[in-house]
Amino acid sequence: MKDIKAAVVEQKEGKFNMKSLKLKDLQPNEVLVEIKGAGICHTDLTARDQSYDVPLPMILGHEGSGVVKEVGSQVKKVQKGDHVVLTYGSCGTCRTCLEGTPQYCEKFFDLNFGGERLDSDEEAIDQSKEEVHSRFFQQSSFATFSIATERNVVKVTKDAPIEMLGPLGCGIQTGSGAVINSLKPTAGSTIAVFGAGSVGLSAIMAAKICGCQTIIAVDINADRLKLAKELGATHTVNSDQKENVVEKIKELTAQGVDYAAETSGIPAVLAQAVSALRWKGKVAVVGAPPMGETAPIDVNEVLVWGKQIIGVVEGDSIPDVFIPRLIEYYQNGQFPFDKLVTKFDFEDINHAIEQMEAGNTIKPILTF
Structure with missing residues (x-):
């Protein structure tokens, strides 16, 4: 198991509470990522407030970016040390996924709002052995480490600021x-x-x-x-x-x-x-x-x-193609999304959300 620190929502409209948790071991198609930055999106607040029916307690966060620390035995897309952006989950086997439109995956809601692995109900656990949902958008990136699937990690260039890139996985690509x-x-x-x-x-x-x-x-x-x-x-x-x-x-x-x-x-x-x-x-x-x-x-x-x-949904994006293209636009000066960003320390997540809800910041990014 992997020891992590995570921001957990435990009740409707509740605060994000910092907790020490343990992530269970990787499955063959999964990737362990050390989070370097995580954008805060209105969808996180929608889930917190239960406007969408998501199970609690849960680690939210679905605009994560970081460095690969470990890969499952079947993973071929990335390897240890790669920089990645985490994006939405999809099954890869339903009709819409096979037709090349994974953003309309027939299991989209279960995968991204259900808070669980696709084929398992294993969760993170806290010190009292209570389980915490840890697969929001198949990443739950309001944490020091995240487990994602090979399908929802996107390898990106190492010459872009990794802590800034998480919002490309959802809000900005949308x-x-x-x-x-x-x-x-x-x-x-x-x-x-x-x-x-x-x-x-x-x-x-x-x-x-x-x-x-x-x-x-x-x-x-x-x-x-x-x-x-x-x-x-x-x-x-x-x-x-x-x-x-x-x-x-x-x-x-x-x-x-x-x-x-x-x-x-x-x-x-x-x-x-x-x-x-x-x-x-x-x-x-x-x-x-x-x-x-x-x-x-x-x-x-x-x-x-x-x-x-x-x-x-999700900008009709094929993330492995579109996210690197957005980074190229950014590096060429055509897509200055950094002008939308305000950085906050991870521990200041509640303050960051207050600033966002007050309209004082457009895109908060938590840094680790």
Whole structure:
């Protein structure tokens, strides 16, 4: 067993408590990673607050990065000493995985929110021999060490700052991939991004990479809109003001935008995004509201205008291909995601979350 220190949530809406735990031994397809950095994502807070039904107590964290310390007997992708980013889990054997879309794995929810190995209920244990769920997104990276599977570790170059790379495994690949992989905007096209958090700002940087001529950022936070301009937005709309967001976008683009990305997870904002599209426009639904939420969308507006609404999970990313590409963009100066980041010591996780929830930081990264 491996001794670790982990931040554990034990009850709904509870604090993250530091605990000394033991990880059970590796299975043949698994990888032991010493965590160097872990991003905090809104999905971690969704799980903490039980908006998604996840078992507690659990070690959360699903944007980990670090160094491989040990590999199982069947692992061939990585070896001891490799730098890796941890990403979402997938089974590799269901129809959607075999079709090359593992982000829509038929076992996605069980693997990423169930908190257990795919074929075993073995967990980490605390000093009183009580079990703690330790496979959130098949990694549980709010810990000094993490066990992942060969499928959800991504080998990355050693000349990039490993403690910074974890968010590429979820939030940042989600926003950028929604544009690059899902919407695939043509050069010279127009796009509106609703929400200027880490996912939305990543989408804006991706839109610039794709050559979009008009990039409109929509948010209620003036500071984040200012940062959006620095990262590539050509226009901003403050939706907290009295102006009509849809009318303003159509004023800037004549008939509306070719593409939109909705990252806020607010159903009414999705309705705005649909209305802001031009004829044959396409919107990517990225933000996740609580289960059961519906959006007030005019069906005939979608039908008559030929608009498309697509759901996007994890940026439609094949992580082993897409994450190294994002690192190349970053190293070339095209994708400065470090401007979204504030670093916190691992022990300060609760303070980091407070700063995130207060809107004082966009993407907190815990460093070890």
